[in-house]
Amino acid sequence: MSRSESRHAGPSHRLERVGEAIRHAMAEILQRGEILDPVLDRQAVTIPSVKMSTDLKVATVAVMPLGGENAEATILALNERKKALRALVARRVNLKFAPDLRFVLDRSFSAQAEIDALLKSPRVARDLAHDDDEERH
Secondary structure: OOHHHHHOOOOOHHHHHHHHHHHHHHHHHHHHOOOOOHHHHHOOEEEEEEEEOOOOOEEEEEEEEHHHOOHHHHHHHHHHOHHHHHHHHHHHOOOOOOOEEEEEEOOHHHHHHHHHHHHHOHHHHHHHHHHHHHHHO
């Protein structure tokens, strides 16, 4: 595989390492209440993932408020405190430049819930039972 092909195969280990370091830093900052904001003070927030741009200048931080409540208010509060968060992340993660933080709502939890509900639906259960019957005969 050529060098250019490997670049397009997926995120590099360095991008993943940096994203994970930023994820840990963000989680610690929020857990310790280092950002003073009434929305963030009342809301536990999970950081499932951080995706880095290839030039390491932008970190897209996926967030999920506990229970999925106040999601829009949480994203708004994080965006309003972006500058302070960036400074706190920069102190914890050793990079040449502190990346710009972009906050997005993590949809993987709701997608998983939809898949679970679909798998438990009567129609799918009937189809699965039908497949089992055919295998036995």
